[in-house]
Amino acid sequence: MKTNSGAKKRFALTGTGKIKRKHAFKSHILTKKTKKQKRNLTHTGLVAREDVNNVKRMLCLK
Numbered sequence: 787m788k789t790n791s792g793a794k795k796r797f798a799l800t801g802t803g804k805i806k807r808k809h810a811f812k813s814h815i816l817t818k819k820t821k822k823q824k825r826n827l828t829h830t831g832l833v834a835r836e837d838v839n840n841v842k843r844m845l846c847l848k
Contacts, residue, residue, distance in 0.1 A: 793844035797833065805833040805841050 798806045809827040816824060833841050842848040 787846050789846045790844035793841065797841055797845060799845075799847075800832075805838060805845075806830050807833050 796807065800806055808830055811819075812824065812827040839848065
């Protein structure tokens with residue numbers, strides 16, 4: 787089975803097996819967003835529990 791090319795660029799595994807992701811809405815049209823909003827979008831997050839199985843399948847981890 788092949789790894790989904792889009793998924794391998796967007797997700798990364800942590801040492802404990804969780805899946806890291808970046809926040810959306812940080813690429814363009816930034817002038818109307820507040821500094822606080824842009825700052826909070828900078829940090830990475832974790833994939834929601836409901837989506838973990840789908841992401842793992844795309845990354846061929848399951």
